[in-house]
Amino acid sequence: MASGEFDLIQRYFQSPKKRTDVLLGIGDDCAITSIPAGKRLAITTDTLIDGVHFPPRTAPDDIAVKAVAVNLSDLAAIGATPAWLTLALSMPHVDQRWIKSFADAFKRMAGRFDAELIGGDTCQGPLSLTVQALGLIDDERSMRRDRAQPGDLIYVSGTLGDAAAGLKILQRSPIAGDDEAWLVNRLNRPEPRVELGVRVAEFCRCAIDISDGLVADLGHVLAASQCGATVYKDRIPLSRQLIAHAGGRDALDWDLVLAGGDDYELCLVVAPDKDNELMRLSSELALPLTRIGVIVEQRSLRIVDPSGAEYLVDQSGYQHFVS
Numbered sequence: 083m084a085s086g087e088f089d090l091i092q093r094y095f096q097s098p099k100k101r102t103d104v105l106l107g108i109g110d111d112c113a114i115t116s117i118p119a120g121k122r123l124a125i126t127t128d129t130l131i132d133g134v135h136f137p138p139r140t141a142p143d144d145i146a147v148k149a150v151a152v153n154l155s156d157l158a159a160i161g162a163t164p165a166w167l168t169l170a171l172s173m174p175h176v177d178q179r180w181i182k183s184f185a186d187a188f189k190r191m192a193g194r195f196d197a198e199l200i201g202g203d204t205c206q207g208p209l210s211l212t213v214q215a216l217g218l219i220d221d222e223r224s225m226r227r228d229r230a231q232p233g234d235l236i237y238v239s240g241t242l243g244d245a246a247a248g249l250k251i252l253q254r255s256p257i258a259g260d261d262e263a264w265l266v267n268r269l270n271r272p273e274p275r276v277e278l279g280v281r282v283a284e285f286c287r288c289a290i291d292i293s294d295g296l297v298a299d300l301g302h303v304l305a306a307s308q309c310g311a312t313v314y315k316d317r318i319p320l321s322r323q324l325i326a327h328a329g330g331r332d333a334l335d336w337d338l339v340l341a342g343g344d345d346y347e348l349c350l351v352v353a354p355d356k357d358n359e360l361m362r363l364s365s366e367l368a369l370p371l372t373r374i375g376v377i378v379e380q381r382s383l384r385i386v387d388p389s390g391a392e393y394l395v396d397q398s399g400y401q402h403f404v405s
Contacts, residue, residue: 103118107198107200122220124219143184146185151273153214155275156291161289168202226288230287234351240369243318248266251266262327282348289349295342295343300383303351357373
């Protein structure tokens with residue numbers, strides 16, 4: 083049975099409103115929401131394209147989870163609470179099983195964070211999807227890239243390099259074991275650190291999510307704040323699975339760890355006197371937060387090894403439109 087655009091939307095994406103602040107959702111020309119007094123609107127948009135942001139033949143539920151996660155990660159980086167999502171989906175043809183799997187996973191992932199799909203668009207074309215995430219934030223608690231100061235401490239959540247290794251595994255050969263499967267899952271299903279972002283914004287003034295790699299994303303903070311940083315290579319948190327896959331810490335591809343991207347962990351810049359509060363929050367959330375460096379006045383990013391020698395990264399993170 084043929085399915086038109088509006089039939090697909092009604093069948094797979096429309097669902098009863100769950101949030102009371104959604105006044106008009108899917109099914110009209112525009113969605114209408116209500117913004118509570120004292121709150122401001124945080125808005126972010128990400129596009130994912132087949133073969134660019136996810137490997138060809140990635141499962142539809144994995145694509146859906148990642149599409150939601152990367153947007154919520156941006157909200158987390160500024161300290162916003164997720165509220166609403168819009169989705170623009172382009173597909174080469176109608177595959178009912180693909181669409182159902184995608185839509186079900188999209189709504190489940192959004193529901194985990196109390197975010198509601200309120201509108202969007204579908205059309206025929208190469209497989210790509212653009213998600214807009216909207217969140218609510220207290221202005222005085224927003225974390226911004228331009229607020230780092232010399233002496234501030236640099237922390238990252240979780241572990242780095244897993245997703246980049248997962249992509250290399252998919253590009254090279256079929257998944258060979260549990261460690262490789264775990265690394266590929268970190269690529270396909272990143273975990274947005276939403277609760278961390280909302281909670282840490284109470285005392286943290288500056289953060290960014292690590293999407294293009296630590297070197298590139300921390301570099302954005304340094305450029306906006308007009309300062310520099312020293313990062314200690316031996317303090318970079320690594321997963322057991324990544325170390326095992328590499329054949330030991332000494333055999334790691336450090337360029338991949340520092341610049342590979344797709345981590346979607348948070349990089350936090352906090353004042354030294356907030357260190358204890360951050361460690362208490364880490365314990366409460368059962369989420370490792372590792373101090374990896376310090377903000378300095380000199381406008382450069384230095385990665386140093388235990389001997390103090392500088393490590394030069396061969397790449398600075400993923401960039402579009404660069405040949």
